[in-house]
Amino acid sequence: MVSRELIRVCRTTRSAYVFSVFAQWHGQASRGTSEVCPCGRPLSYIHGQDPTLTGRALPMPPHNWTRNAHAAALALVLSVAVTVCHGAGPTQPGSAPNAQAVAEVRAGKRPVANVAWWGFDPADATRFLQAAIDAGARTVLVPYMGAEWIVTPIKLRSRLTLVFEPGVVVLAKKGAFKGKGDALFRASDASDITIHGYGATLRMRKKDYQSAPYAKAEWRHVLNFKGCRRVRVEGVRLESSGGDGIYVGTTGNLPYCEDVVIRDVVCHDHHRQGISVIGAENLLIENCVLSDTGGTAPQAGIDFEPNHGREKLVNCVLRNCVLANNTGAGVLIYLKHLTRESDPVSIHVEDCYIRGGKDVGIGVGAVQDSGPRGLIEFKSCTIEHTAKGGIFVYDKSADGARVRFVNCKWKDVARPKPGVAKAKHDKKAGVPLLLTLLRPKLTKKNGGIDFVDCTLYDDADRPALVAEARASKLGVYDLKGRITVINPHGARMDLRCKPFDVDLKIAGPAAGPGR
Numbered sequence: 001m002v003s004r005e006l007i008r009v010c011r012t013t014r015s016a017y018v019f020s021v022f023a024q025w026h027g028q029a030s031r032g033t034s035e036v037c038p039c040g041r042p043l044s045y046i047h048g049q050d051p052t053l054t055g056r057a058l059p060m061p062p063h064n065w066t067r068n069a070h071a072a073a074l075a076l077v078l079s080v081a082v083t084v085c086h087g088a089g090p091t092q093p094g095s096a097p098n099a100q101a102v103a104e105v106r107a108g109k110r111p112v113a114n115v116a117w118w119g120f121d122p123a124d125a126t127r128f129l130q131a132a133i134d135a136g137a138r139t140v141l142v143p144y145m146g147a148e149w150i151v152t153p154i155k156l157r158s159r160l161t162l163v164f165e166p167g168v169v170v171l172a173k174k175g176a177f178k179g180k181g182d183a184l185f186r187a188s189d190a191s192d193i194t195i196h197g198y199g200a201t202l203r204m205r206k207k208d209y210q211s212a213p214y215a216k217a218e219w220r221h222v223l224n225f226k227g228c229r230r231v232r233v234e235g236v237r238l239e240s241s242g243g244d245g246i247y248v249g250t251t252g253n254l255p256y257c258e259d260v261v262i263r264d265v266v267c268h269d270h271h272r273q274g275i276s277v278i279g280a281e282n283l284l285i286e287n288c289v290l291s292d293t294g295g296t297a298p299q300a301g302i303d304f305e306p307n308h309g310r311e312k313l314v315n316c317v318l319r320n321c322v323l324a325n326n327t328g329a330g331v332l333i334y335l336k337h338l339t340r341e342s343d344p345v346s347i348h349v350e351d352c353y354i355r356g357g358k359d360v361g362i363g364v365g366a367v368q369d370s371g372p373r374g375l376i377e378f379k380s381c382t383i384e385h386t387a388k389g390g391i392f393v394y395d396k397s398a399d400g401a402r403v404r405f406v407n408c409k410w411k412d413v414a415r416p417k418p419g420v421a422k423a424k425h426d427k428k429a430g431v432p433l434l435l436t437l438l439r440p441k442l443t444k445k446n447g448g449i450d451f452v453d454c455t456l457y458d459d460a461d462r463p464a465l466v467a468e469a470r471a472s473k474l475g476v477y478d479l480k481g482r483i484t485v486i487n488p489h490g491a492r493m494d495l496r497c498k499p500f501d502v503d504l505k506i507a508g509p510a511a512g513p514g515r
Contacts, residue, residue, distance in 0.1 A: 095120075095143040105135045113137035122147040124173060130154055133162070142200075144168050152176045156187040164236065166199030174205060177242065180217035183224035184241070189253050191229040198235030198264070206271050209242030210295060218272040218296045219243045227251030229258045237266040245270045245290070249278040255310045256281050263287055271295030274326070275302045279311035286319040292326065299328030300363075301354070304347060306335065312343040323354045329363040329392070330354035330383070333376055335401065336366035336442070345374030345401045354383040360392040361413060367400035368442045374401040384411040389434045390456070396435075398448035398477035405450065405481075411457040432456055433483070435476060437469040437497075444474055451481035451504060458487045463494040464506050479504040 095116035105113045113135055118128040122145075129151055132140050139161040142149060148171040156162070164170070172184055184204055187193055202222050209220055220242030225231055226249040238245040245267030248257045256279030266289045267274035274290030277283065290301035298305075301323030304313055313335075323330035331349060338345065354361040361383035364376060383390045390410035393403060414432050433456065437446035446469060456464050464485045467476040475498035482505040485491035493506040 095145065102135070105132075105137050108136070111137055112139040112141065114141045114143055116143050116145065120145050120147075120149075123150065124152070125149045126151040126154065126173070133157060133160065139163060141165065142168050142170070151184070153179075153182045154185050156185055156190060156193055158190040159192045161194040161196065164195075164197035164200035164202075168197065168200040170200070170202045172204040174208065177204070177209065177220055178214065180215055181219040181224075183219075183221040183243070183247070185222065186224040186226075187228050187231075188226040189228070189251050190225075193225075193228060193230070194232040194234070195223070195236060196232075196234050197237075200235070201237040201239060203239040204241045206240040206242055206269060206295065209271065214242075217242065219247075220271070221245070221247040222267075222270075223247065225249065225257050225260070227254035227257065228260075229254070231257060231260045233262045233265055235264045237268065238270075240269045242271045242295075244273040244276045246275045247278070248276065248280050248283065250307075250311055255279050255308065256312050256314075258282055260284070265289075266291070267301075268292055269294075273298065273300050273303045274323070277302065277304045277313065277316065279306055279313070280316050281312055281314040283316040284319070285317065285321060288321045289324070290321065290326070290330075291324045294327035297328065298332050298334075299326060299359075300332040301326045301328075301330045303328075303332045303334065305332070306337050306342075308337055309339040309342050311338070313338075313345050313347055314343050316347045318347075318349045318352060320351045321353075323352065325356040326359070327357065328359045330357060330361050330386075331378075332363045334363075334366050335371055336368065338372040339368075340370050340372065342372045343374075345372050345376060347374075347376045348379070349377065349381060350379045352378075352381045354381065354386070356385050358387045360388045360390070361386045361410070362391045363394075364396060364403055365392075365394040366442060367396045369397045369399055369444065371397060371400040375404065376401055377404045377406065378408055379406040380408070381405075382409045382411070383413060384409075385415065386413045387416045389414045389431050391433050393435045393449060394446075395437060395439050395442045396446060396448065397443035398445040400443075400448065403449045404452065405454050406452040407454065408451075409455045409457070413458075430462065431466045432458055432462070433465040435465070435467040435479075437474055437476075440470065440474060445477045445500075446474070447477035447479055447500075447502075449479055451479075451483050453482065453484075455484045455486065458485065459489075460487075461489040463492050465493040465504075466496065467493070467499075468496040474498075475500050477501055481505070482507065484509055 095114055097119045098117040101117045104110045113132050115129050115132040118131045120128060138159060142164045144165040144167040148169045150171050150173050152173050184202055204222060221244045222238040222241045223233060223246045246262060248260060250256055259282045260280060262285045264287045269292045272295060274293050293299050293301060302318065306313065333347060362378065390413035396403065410432060414430055464483060469475060476495060477500045479502045485506060485508060491506050491508045
């Protein structure tokens with residue numbers, strides 16, 4: 001048995017409804033026939049929400065279902081009448097101050113609240129938005145008002161669905177956010193939070209934060225979640241923070257976030273990362289764009305980087321995303337602080353496209369000899385036109401979490417832009433696939449990597465893959481698989497250190513029939 005709340009709207013009156021759905025599926029069941037506005041027109045779905053906020057969608061039946069003896073009953077309970085209606089009667093207050101509606105929300109009579117009932121000030125709307133959130137309604141609607149919602153830091157709470165209408169822009173107030181950790185929206189030790197905003201933008205002022213009078217910092221995030229459970233972010237565009245677009249972090253009570261879905265989100269022009277994942281269990285990020293990060297290291301599209309051994313990266317999935325033109329890596333995984341006592345790592349990156357940028361496509365590093373077990377897998381990903389290497393795996397113990405590339409493709413990687421000089425010490429700039437040991441104190445056995453049916457497209461006269469160790473007595477360990485190289489100069493790798501248990505084939509394309 002599951003329960004969920006679904007939001008419906010009438011496109012004629014712009015009325016909003018919330019349905020509480022309790023269902024158990026034994027085959028197929030009816031959606032019900034009561035989803036109509038009092039105006040008589042059918043309601044439209046706002047983007048579907050799954051029942052548990054964990055990405056495991058509840059199968060929904062077809063509209064033309066007919067009852068049969070094997071189908072379970074579906075109970076649709078209309079938990080709120082019309083609560084937001086532009087231009088409707090007195091029982092349907094619109095986007096204007098309404099003391100009666102506010103009182104009814106505070107009394108628990110309205111589970112959906114329109115922020116405009118508290119008021120709107122184009123110079124600073126913080127007090128109205130925060131008051132609407134604090135009033136306790138399960139769903140809070142931020143309406144389009146024809147002007148930006150200018151705010152100072154906003155605190156979220158548990159059991160909150162925050163809906164931004166299309167066209168809404170929430171903008172960080174100029175001159176505010178002086179605290180090093182001031183985020184546009186933040187939540188700590190909270191649960192059951194949904195942020196829904198297709199067509200809406202949450203924007204900060206990165207350029208302001210990068211100079212005086214602001215103190216140097218990298219934590220002025222757009223969305224800051226610490227130690228939270230059952231979080232969903234859908235459809236919003238997040239721009240120009242002084243830190244990350246989204247921060248998935250920890251608290252003393254919960255050293256990770258749990259059951260998090262980030263879907264159809266754009267994270268653009270952030271100071272440190274598009275998304276930072278410090279600790280997470282059951283994290284799904286899909287259909288997102290993480291682009292043009294730049295300001296302070298690591299400057300990645302996404303960075304998985306725990307700060308303490310008690311944190312975890314378990315069942316983390318990055319799927320069908322674009323990571324483009326970031327100053328740092330497209331995907332960075334840095335596990336120095338995890339130990340053998342930490343939970344095994346499970347990170348799966350699938351069907352992602354990484355392009356451009358000033359650094360490598362994928363970076364995986366600092367898995368110590370005493371570091372975590374587990375699997376880091378990249379499947380069916382394409383990486384192209386990066387200034388530095390397609391992959392950079394460094395200080396990664398062969399005895400720690402395994403790294404696997406399955407059906408991945410690299411094209412024209414390690415290609416600095418014309419006129420950009422390559423630093424002599426930066427080996428990443430000229431090697432498509434680089435495995436290196438920089439710090440022997442972290443590991444004496446660099447390796448533990450699989451390449452399964454991968455392909456490199458290149459036209460430079462250079463090795464496809466280089467494996468090296470800073471200390472000459474150390475080697476590279478446990479490399480397996482096959483990389484097909486499409487290069488007019490041939491296919492080769494360069495093992496600059498002693499190989500141990502290496503069964504990696506670097507070869508040109510297989511000859512077809514008649515060749």
